Amino acid sequence: MNKPRLVVVAGVIEKQGNYFIAQRFDNASQGGLWEFPGGKIEVGETPSQALERELYEELAIRTVTGLWLADSVFDYGDKIVELKGYLSHWQQGEIQLNSHQQMAWVSLSQLGNYQFCAADYPIITALHDYIALKSHTEV
Incomplete structure (x- = not known):
């Protein structure tokens, strides 16, 4: 069976040492799991x-x-997702959850307390x- 392969992007948004994560709707694919928000790359777009x-x-x-930050490829059974993760810098606007049921700002060490979509772990x-490299090189 030829599975669809989706190329998607995810943004790691940092604010005051915390990172933005969002929970997928329960009725969505990977429902209830947490992720760094993003989505599919459309034809003609750069990541x-x-x-x-x-x-x-x-x-x-x-x-x-x-x-x-990283690319990850994960076979979810019905599709293969190639995820490209980037740091994202918030410029303006107030967050509104249009595609997620919950959000959280968590520290790096707290990320382990949430169950993420498999492709997000890399x-x-x-x-x-x-962060370890950055803190090591900042003197």
Whole structure:
């Protein structure tokens, strides 16, 4: 069986040392799990353009895409998801949950208390590595 392969982007938004995560609607694919928000890359879009558009559609905020963190490929059974994770910098707007049932701002160490979509875990690992490297190089 040829499974559909979706290329999606996810934004890791940081504010005052905490990271934004959102819970998928219970009736959605991967329902009830947490994720870094984002969505599908449309034809003709760069990953950065897609991420900025998706975060505006899902959260009503304007962002600028920053550093790439990680790619992950995960077979969910009915589809294969290739997820590209980026740091995202919030520019303006107040968060409105248009595509999620709950949100949270959590510290890096608290991310382990939430059950994420499988494809998000490599992004969490890359975020840990990035923060560790950044704190090690800042003197």
